[in-house]
Amino acid sequence: MNRNDRAITGLAMLAHGMVHTYELSIPIFLTVWLVEFSVIDFGVAQFPVNAATLGVVLTAGYGLFGVGALPGGVLVDRIGSRRLITACLLGMAGSFLLLFLAPGVPTITLALLVWGASASVYHPAGLAMISKGVEQRGTGFAYHGIAGNVGIGLGPLLSAILLLFFDWRVVAGLLAVPAIAAAVFAVRVDFDETAAVATDGGEETGAESAHEDATTTDDSATTDDSDSKASAGVDSLGEFLTESRLLFAGGFTAVFVVVMCSGLYYRGVLTFLPGLLESYPGFEPIPVSSLLPASLADLLGLTAESGRAIEPNRYFYSGLLIIGVVGQYLGGKLTDRIPVEWGIAGGFGALAVLAVVFLPVASLGLAPLLVLGALLGVALFVVQPFYQATVAEYTPAGTRGLSYGYTYLGVFGVGALGTTVAGTILTYASPTVLFATLAGFGALAAVIGVVLARR
Template structure:
């Protein structure tokens, strides 16, 4: 994409906030929509629920595997070019998903979605960081958009399924992405969106070498990111069915919503909507308090909430899951800020690509884990117990994390 060179003035920095936020919203909208659609696909495709979930696995794996390549390309081709490819490529892939006539076609279309979805996190997050004076708050605001994706994606999918059929749950957001891509292209060509060289850089980021202790930091952060990503991916896949089986939708409405897809979708919306509101607060905590302890706290506190969710049902289950997801997504501003502190700026795209290889690639194993464990046990009790153990492990190993360098 050819664009007029633009520096990150306040107005242009706001343009980064808007477009990066919208991109983050769509990045997290499709997957939860699929998990709600999965409630009706057994009837549409004549296959069991446990066989429907793996249809998205190829896309999820590609989202992680292609992330380092996307970050590497962004460091060479530029952020704006990659973001333009993201909007148009993902929009077309989602529309193709909606026109699938067989399970294999949906799997291929979702694989294409995953390939283009891989662009956002290594490119978009590094873009937000480089264009922001207050990284924690900026990442928190960006995280709000990301959390609104699962929130609105689930309830939108439920409403579209009940009103127009499951195909509309993919075609409508795909068309919206294409429109956004056109607006982004026009703004980039006119110079109203900066590439994101930034107004202030961290002392560590401006150095030619990484700070002392970076090897240990990256190993510990990698382990914690795998655990946190596994919790995020697994719960996102399981929540619609978990809420459906444990009567959360019925408890919310007093039985008015019946047995349709809208009830579980509404419950998922409340979970991620609450998490979205709290991400700004978590981002501000990351700006104000030591990053290590903010990050550690958001991870280890998920363990008792997952333990409660293991046996709860109805509204108590909804409350436990709301708090757990708030902490899980609230860990992202501190996590991304820690990575930025330990990484020279010229390698940020590549390093963030590596991060999302872990959190979306390896952690995408959470989806087949949900299918296997539920097929084996008939419920989600063992799954939630294992995820609680992962949260406790992640928090404890972060006690060994070195203190990050100060910002300049």
């Protein structure tokens, strides 16, 4: 990778890690909110606090994370990625400062909405920046995904550790600090975010030539599935509708269904997994005072009466997410070696199988569950580079931001409904029904992958 590639990839990795640090710390806070609050009081109406109602609250924030990706994709084609990424980082910091001040669930809901709106612009901005600015795009996507997985694992792990010593509100305030520092870096780092876009609007491999010609495009930027005439985004509602119709006139429609299935599976399995694990042997809370000399425990205020305990389910959850780095790296490298459609078919097929066997294997004991968790962590994230690269293949460079906007509308907007689906099923049905539903999402995406490959 050249200097420009490294600068772009470095910023994208940092911001991507921040987005997912906050995203996946929220389910850890959820386990605390389920215990601390009993009623959600919106003034005109009150609701009990349970998995179903908090699932709706999280769906609101996570849903905006996805819905905002579409206008974010339009904006990135008009004003560039750097400004949106900086605004994203500052907004996420503000949302966690609001959590720090939250007296109850209504304010928590507002904070999650602020987080969702702020974070929503990242994926179209970051992925468009890599696809148009990095020559070694597959490698850039791989490193970008790895950084996201580090954040995905670090968020719950750091939150779990900090909750041993601080109230959840203080933890939320502390987590706001890294995003502020990352925003400063985003403003100061130097790069050309269109360096890999050639004179005719396609991607090319000569860094110097791409840099010189990055500002001109023509109609040859299209793919086999679209006749898009856009060269630098959309300027009006009419162009937005025209470009959207062209995107969905071909294979991108099938890709969009795949990413929706991915989001529903991802959110459905991850949001309540820490709580589900509490009922299995080996995940009983361990009082911190039992692991320390009595004198040290007294000095730190970690007596048995303090209620501070290590929650093994939280660390299993973090480990499952961290090992997803392997999946991201593997998926990113495979996108350069096999047809992405077959990668989608195989990856989502594996997710369907893992959903079917999860509960039976979990009942066998801790060791089998650890192995299964590692496999699930890899499979969850191996599919992401495949569908990200598929979007790049099925869409023109001029509306790449719009394309990724639709992609993450599907992944995180429609996918946010997975939280409500999971919470409702766990409240009124059973975990068995939940995992059967998740298997259905995986199987549908796998079938679409086969259909695309055979085309």
